[in-house]
Amino acid sequence: MARGGLTETAIRLTGVTVRFGGLAAVSAMDLAVGAGSIHGLIGPNGAGKTTLFNAVSGFVHRDAGRIEILSVDTAGRGAHEVAALGVGRTFQNIRLFGELSVLENVLIGFHLRTRAMPVSAILRLPGFGRREAELVTDARALLSEVGLGAEAEKPAHTLPYGHQRKLEIVRALASRPKVLLLDEPAAGMNTREKEELRAFLRGVRERHNLTLLVIEHDVKLVLGLCERITVMDHGERISEGDPETVRRDPKVIEAYLGEAV
Ligand SMILES: Nc1ncnc2c1ncn2[C@@H]1O[C@H](COP(=O)(O)OP(=O)(O)OP(=O)(O)O)[C@@H](O)[C@H]1O
Ligand SMILES: [Mg+2]
Structure with a gap:
């Protein structure tokens, strides 16, 4: 195994x-x-x-x-x-930030990994440093991998339900769980x-x-x-x-x- x-x-x-x-x-x-x-x-x-x-x-x-x-x-x-x-997880009831974009929801997942950075800083686009730009690139890559690349800028609540579930999984993946x-x-x-x-x-x-x-x-x-x-x-x-x-x-x-x- x-x-x-x-x-x-x-x-x-x-x-x-x-x-x-x-x-x-x-x-x-x-x-x-x-x-x-x-x-x-x-x-x-x-x-x-x-x-x-x-x-x-x-x-x-x-x-x-x-x-x-x-x-x-x-x-x-x-x-x-x-x-x-x-350890990453998703919840029985979807817990997305519906008004935030798909991309921003994934960035919140990264935040778990890079706790030094407050969420407010992650979300304060633009004015990004190099580190933040790298995170955005990573988040976009994850979204593309699961077929959500074209939805990155949409508010999360506008996605079909199945895609919202997928987005939750992507957000959990962003923390690089084992x-x-x-x-x-x-x-x-x-x-x-x-x-x-x-x-x-x-x-x-x-x-x-x-x-x-x-x-x-x-x-x-x-x-x-x-x-x-x-x-x-x-x-x-x-x-x-x-x-x-x-x-x-x-x-x-x-x-x-x-x-x-
Ligand atoms: N925070 C809580 N306070 C009190 N009782 C709780 C709490 N959380 C769960 N329970 C109770 O513990 C038991 C197990 O609940 P749990 O949610 O773990 O079941 P489950 O197997 O996930 O069920 P489901 O398939 O419906 O999601 C249930 O009787 C539930 O009512
Ligand atoms: Mg349950």
Whole structure:
């Protein structure tokens, strides 16, 4: 599994528990995501998938357990510090700056990497220094790579929904992550956009030498995209394996897939 000299396991959770009051949204979860792999995380609504992402990316505090990113223990690190370890993410609900241009949204992603520069300075076009000009060149290159080059100057909210989702991924890529967490990237996409997304994510993984952990409800997409899948229910891992194994697991069929798949 190791690619490009990365450690074997990009994300490792051991006994991770996250409680909200009396509810264990994530309960003693173990998870190992191979470096360079595309790993799916599926399960019914409320299973704890987003909470697990929040724990990994430092957005919520874990009550128990250990989380390692590229062999670094993230205990006590907040979201910015985890991002600095090379963790990028997107959110279940699109979080773009709709009135800002597509290009400016990507530049905000770069800001995560170059924290010395306040966002206001990044966005104060023109009056750019050489460093800022380089960032703009990089941002345009990323946008071209994903077919959004011609949309760079448009306000983000004017893009079709599928392109907004793509833009979120590009913004996350701008921070040059080693590990990318995608929370329902295909939500709201039509069939054609979903097919494009699958090829896009595979390409992104190759070109950026990434590990991808993907939450997604579209079962066809998950089965076709991921090399390994973990299934959660009620905060716990109920199944794990390659797509075929998971698809046939009676526990998964009962809790999530139903008989139709
Ligand atoms: N900030 C919070 N405070 C209290 N309870 C929360 C909080 N966030 C999540 N929960 C609860 O934790 C449980 C797991 O929620 P989570 O959002 O992680 O599920 P999910 O698997 O991502 O579901 P979905 O597929 O609907 O997005 C749910 O019961 C939810 O109501
Ligand atoms: Mg969720």
